[in-house]
Amino acid sequence: MTRYTKITTFEPTLGRLENASQLADVQSVIEEFRDVFSVDHMVYHWVNSKCGRLGVGTYSGAWVSRYIQQSYIRIDPVVLGGFQRFHPVDWKDLDWSSKAARAFQADALEHGVGRQGLSIPIRGPKGQYALFTISHNASDEAWAGFIETARRDLILIAHYFNKKILDIEAEGVVDPSPVLSPRENETLTFLALGYSQAQVAHTLCISENTLRVYIESARYKLGAANTTHAVSLAVSRGLILL
Numbered sequence: 001m002t003r004y005t006k007i008t009t010f011e012p013t014l015g016r017l018e019n020a021s022q023l024a025d026v027q028s029v030i031e032e033f034r035d036v037f038s039v040d041h042m043v044y045h046w047v048n049s050k051c052g053r054l055g056v057g058t059y060s061g062a063w064v065s066r067y068i069q070q071s072y073i074r075i076d077p078v079v080l081g082g083f084q085r086f087h088p089v090d091w092k093d094l095d096w097s098s099k100a101a102r103a104f105q106a107d108a109l110e111h112g113v114g115r116q117g118l119s120i121p122i123r124g125p126k127g128q129y130a131l132f133t134i135s136h137n138a139s140d141e142a143w144a145g146f147i148e149t150a151r152r153d154l155i156l157i158a159h160y161f162n163k164k165i166l167d168i169e170a171e172g173v174v175d176p177s178p179v180l181s182p183r184e185n186e187t188l189t190f191l192a193l194g195y196s197q198a199q200v201a202h203t204l205c206i207s208e209n210t211l212r213v214y215i216e217s218a219r220y221k222l223g224a225a226n227t228t229h230a231v232s233l234a235v236s237r238g239l240i241l242l
Helices: 010-018 023-037 061-069 077-083 097-112 138-169 172-173 183-194 197-204 208-222 227-236
Strands: 041-046 053-058 115-121 127-138
Touching: 010 023, 010 061, 010 183, 023 041, 023 138, 041 138, 053 208, 077 097, 077 115, 077 127, 115 138, 127 138, 138 172, 183 197, 183 208, 197 208, 208 227
Parallel strands: none
Antiparallel strands: 041 053, 041 127, 115 127
16 A cells, blocks of 8 residues: 655645535545545444434445445444444454454455454544544555554544534534433343343343343434443433433
8 A cells, every 4th residue: 555654735635624514525525535545445434323324435335235234333343342442443453253243344345345444433422422444455564554654643634524523413412312211211221230131131020022122222212333332322411320
């Protein structure tokens, strides 16, 4: 891959991002940044936006459709691993050991996502969780050199993208928090206290299948990527008290 050198030539692009007034503008800017850094893909993905899984980026339409159709967000090691971290994470350091994760990785490679990747977790107001990702087909050595040089600039740019998206989608941020049903509230409360799903079902005198319905309903209302994320959002928004 072309070796990135620290430059100030992306400042005009950063200015265009600051002046963007709609998502179409942000999409154009992320395509421009991809070219500035000479990588295959650059993506901003607001995982739990109330407006849906909001994002801009350069993945192919075929891959985006495939990702949604297969509900890959539930097993994607990048999404799940990023939620557990606060610092940029190289994809090689994530857990790809499960059969589902390996199948997902093979599918992503087939759709041109790239074998190397770096994802930057971003946290915002009211439990917002987003990821800024770059990916590329490169050797381990070339990728390590690129990340060493570009990492700091990428972190800066990631937060500029997040701020702009929050500005554009402000209505989605200030909307009232969703109302959980009493059962959904109880379910998330016990999970937050460290109960297993079997223990929660026993405590509430319901089947585990019924419990999973409550968990999925709460997860959908909160726009959470998974159960752990739903519990975290419920706590951070004050929807459950421990």
